[in-house]
Amino acid sequence: MSGSKKATASAGRNMSFTARAVRDIKKNYExxxxxxxxxxxxxxxxxxxxxxxxxxxxxxxxxxPMFGEGARWVGFKHFISFFNSYYFTRVLRNTVxxxxxxxxxxxxxxxxxxxxxxxxxxKYYARVVQIIVYLPHFISMVVLCGMIxxxxxxxxxxxxxxxxxxxxxxxxxxxxxxxVPIYVISNIWQGVGWxxxxxxxxxxxxxxxxxxxxxxxxxGKWKQTLxxxxxxxxxxxxxxxxxxxxxxxxxxxxxxxxxxxxxxxxTADVISSFVYxxxxxxxxxxxxxxxxxFNSVINFVIVAIVNKISGTLSETSLW
Amino acid sequence: MANNKIKIGLPERIxxxxxxxxxxxxxxxxxxxFLYVIFASFSEPAKLMAHSGMLLSPQGLSLDAYESVLQNxxxxxxxxxxxxxxxxxxAFNIVMTVLCAYGLSRxxxxxxxxxxxxxxxxxxxxxxxxxxxxxxxxxxxxxSRLALIIPGAINTFNMIIMRTAMxxxxxxxxxxxxxxxxxxxxxxFKIMIPVTMPTIAVLILYYGVGHWNAWFNASIYLSxxxxxxLQLFLRQILITANMGDMAGSSSEDxxxxxxxxxxxxxxxxxxxxxxxxxxxQKYFVKGVMVGSLKG
Numbered sequence: 001m002s003g004s005k006k007a008t009a010s011a012g013r014n015m016s017f018t019a020r021a022v023r024d025i026k027k028n029y030e031x032x033x034x035x036x037x038x039x040x041x042x043x044x045x046x047x048x049x050x051x052x053x054x055x056x057x058x059x060x061x062x063x064x065p066m067f068g069e070g071a072r073w074v075g076f077k078h079f080i081s082f083f084n085s086y087y088f089t090r091v092l093r094n095t096v097x098x099x100x101x102x103x104x105x106x107x108x109x110x111x112x113x114x115x116x117x118x119x120x121x122x123k124y125y126a127r128v129v130q131i132i133v134y135l136p137h138f139i140s141m142v143v144l145c146g147m148i149x150x151x152x153x154x155x156x157x158x159x160x161x162x163x164x165x166x167x168x169x170x171x172x173x174x175x176x177x178x179x180v181p182i183y184v185i186s187n188i189w190q191g192v193g194w195x196x197x198x199x200x201x202x203x204x205x206x207x208x209x210x211x212x213x214x215x216x217x218x219x220g221k222w223k224q225t226l227x228x229x230x231x232x233x234x235x236x237x238x239x240x241x242x243x244x245x246x247x248x249x250x251x252x253x254x255x256x257x258x259x260x261x262x263x264x265x266x267t268a269d270v271i272s273s274f275v276y277x278x279x280x281x282x283x284x285x286x287x288x289x290x291x292x293x294f295n296s297v298i299n300f301v302i303v304a305i306v307n308k309i310s311g312t313l314s315e316t317s318l319w
Numbered sequence: 320m321a322n323n324k325i326k327i328g329l330p331e332r333i334x335x336x337x338x339x340x341x342x343x344x345x346x347x348x349x350x351x352x353f354l355y356v357i358f359a360s361f362s363e364p365a366k367l368m369a370h371s372g373m374l375l376s377p378q379g380l381s382l383d384a385y386e387s388v389l390q391n392x393x394x395x396x397x398x399x400x401x402x403x404x405x406x407x408x409x410a411f412n413i414v415m416t417v418l419c420a421y422g423l424s425r426x427x428x429x430x431x432x433x434x435x436x437x438x439x440x441x442x443x444x445x446x447x448x449x450x451x452x453x454x455x456x457x458x459x460x461x462x463s464r465l466a467l468i469i470p471g472a473i474n475t476f477n478m479i480i481m482r483t484a485m486x487x488x489x490x491x492x493x494x495x496x497x498x499x500x501x502x503x504x505x506x507x508f509k510i511m512i513p514v515t516m517p518t519i520a521v522l523i524l525y526y527g528v529g530h531w532n533a534w535f536n537a538s539i540y541l542s543x544x545x546x547x548x549l550q551l552f553l554r555q556i557l558i559t560a561n562m563g564d565m566a567g568s569s570s571e572d573x574x575x576x577x578x579x580x581x582x583x584x585x586x587x588x589x590x591x592x593x594x595x596x597x598x599x600q601k602y603f604v605k606g607v608m609v610g611s612l613k614g
Contacts, residue, residue: 020429021429021430024428024429024430025429025430028425028428030502030503030504031421031422031425031428031431031503032422032428032430034418034421034422034503034504034507035418035419035422035423035431035434037415037418038415038418038419038422038434038438038473039434039437041415041472041473042437042438042441042473044454044458045451045454045455045469045470045472046441046445046446047437047441047446048446048450048454049445049446049447049450049451049453049454050444050445050446050450051446051450052446052449052450052451052453052454053446053447053450055449055450055453113345116338116341116342117342119334119335119338120338120339120342121335122339125339125342128346129342129345129346131597131600132346132349132350133345133346133349134600134603134604135349135350135593135596136349138528138532138592138596138603139532139589139592140531140532140534140550140553140588140589140592141532141534142532142534142550142553142554142557142558143553143557143585143588143589145557145558146553146554146556146557146558146581146585147352147356147585149557149558150557150581150582151352151355155368155371157355157372157373157374160371160372161372161373164372189348189349193349194607197604197607197608198607201607201608220328220330220331221328221330221331221334253448253535254534254535257535258554258558272448275447275448275449276448279448279449279452280448280449280452280539285449285453288448288449289447289449289450292446292447292448292449292450293446293447295447296444296445296446296447299443299444300443300444303443
């Protein structure tokens with residue numbers, strides 16, 4: 001891309017920007033026409049909402065305009081009221097807890113699974129295992145959460161089985177202490193197989209001659225895994241880890257909304273579900289937008305920092 | 320692998336045996352929830368409620384739950400709506416994604432870089448849920464089927480996969496066609512789309528499954544039950560536990576039946592995915608590979 005850009009630049013060195021732009025658009029008008037609906041789409045559904053965040057600094061009502069005369073500006077009122085509220089620590093703490101728990105338990109699982117599948121000698125069996133472990137990924141969130149709801153009720157199958165081991169018979173979704181475990185375990189159940197694909201792909205790329213050489217040198221299976229297999233998939237692991245840490249403060253609202261209830265808000269309510277409830281159920285759009293904007297800005301900063309760090313540490317930067 | 324036949328140590332053999340067993344158990348953990356739901360859905364309600372612990376077969380045999388589910392007009396409305404959203408939504412996704420990817424993969428244009436930056440930026444920053452909602456409402460899309468089709472037209476990540484595929488097509492193919500006077504639209508339809516068909520197929524599956532499983536946007540944009548997709552009906556039955564017209568009277572039999580109805584509804588809503596999955600899974604997997612090359 002940079003080469004072709006240079007070509008354009010040198011050809012039009014003597015022309016003004018406008019003249020070059022006009023010539024470029026005339027020459028490539030067809031491509032720009034193809035891109036026109038796309039640009040309009042992004043402007044309307046991505047950039048207009050960014051503009052709409054101005055209501056975070058207003059007392060906006062459906063009857064008031066967002067811009068110009070009649071807009072009621074209130075500065076950082078909603079932000080301050082959020083930071084001072086009891087909800088601020090609660091949703092921030094829950095978002096971080098859920099996110100980090102998912103990362104700690106959920107991140108190593110697919111790596112381990114890929115290593116184990118890779119060790120299966122019978123390749124036909126390995127194929128069948130793969131097909132089965134990918135399956136839960138395709139189940140809808142509603143069905144997943146519906147199954148969870150049915151299984152962990154006081155007479156649900158999971159509750160009944162756990163009661164054999166001394167667990168109290170209870171509706172587990174009504175117990176605030178159990179929300180995070182339920183969220184994380186079901187996440188792993190649904191995602192571990194799908195997550196392993198990328199590592200399996202990296203594993204098939206490992207040069208088989210390395211193993212042969214190691215075998216001649218008398219290295220056992222364990223040493224081969226430690227010194228050949230794992231170093232070969234480390235770059236993939238790092239990239240995946242970077243992408244995950246960038247999302248440390250973005251826990252999606254969909255699964256939360258389907259699983260939580262008033263008795264578990266204390267441990268289950270995250271930033272996105274709070275925004276949803278405030279903005280769309282309680283109709284306090286300005287306040288909810290302020291909370292959402294706070295989250296967007298923090299997320300952006302985190303991704304930027306993570307990317308910067310990974311860029312300095314290795315060549316594996318996202319941008 | 321041939322080397323392993325020469326000598327396999329005992330610890331290795333023990334590991335292999337445990338690995339095979341562990342993978343088998345893992346498969347059971349992955350499949351059993353589905354089996355439980357299927358067994359429960361065919362059970363006699365009273366026997367199911369009396370039973371405790373895991374199910375290895377249906378308790379008794381009853382089709383009453385399926386009869387109730389299949390007689391419920393809302394199930395059929397939901398199915399019809401979901402199919403509409405999958406067909407039209409995916410078609411619109413593909414058109415927009417392909418147009419965008421084609422435009423951005425062309426070389427030597429002054430503004431493609433600016434447009435690319437503008438698009439990629441939206442992956443890292445967004446206006447958030449509420450402003451997006453207000454924009455969609457402001458466009459008059461509230462309670463319109465278009466609310467589930469237009470706002471999500473392009474998934475930027477999918478678009479980048481598509482752009483990568485198109486950028487990988489040799490320039491010579493396009494150039495020779497251009498020399499013969501083909502327009503860009505002709506190049507797109509006659510060359511690029513056929514050549515990148517494998518990637519397009521993967522994206523059709525991704526978008527299609529996405530539409531089949533989606534529920535959140537429908538829950539905030541569609542209040543008219545006649546337009547709601549199947550997943551919303553499922554949510555009502557399973558999560559909000561509002562059985563509505565499904566079990567109108569509150570007799571004990573009805574209350575018991577309401578339980579097996581939940582399981583039957585899951586089966587009815589998930590069967591299409593489960594039936595198609597074994598045939599399509601290799602394409603899905605291919606998509607992950609394509610996506611991982613350049614994220």
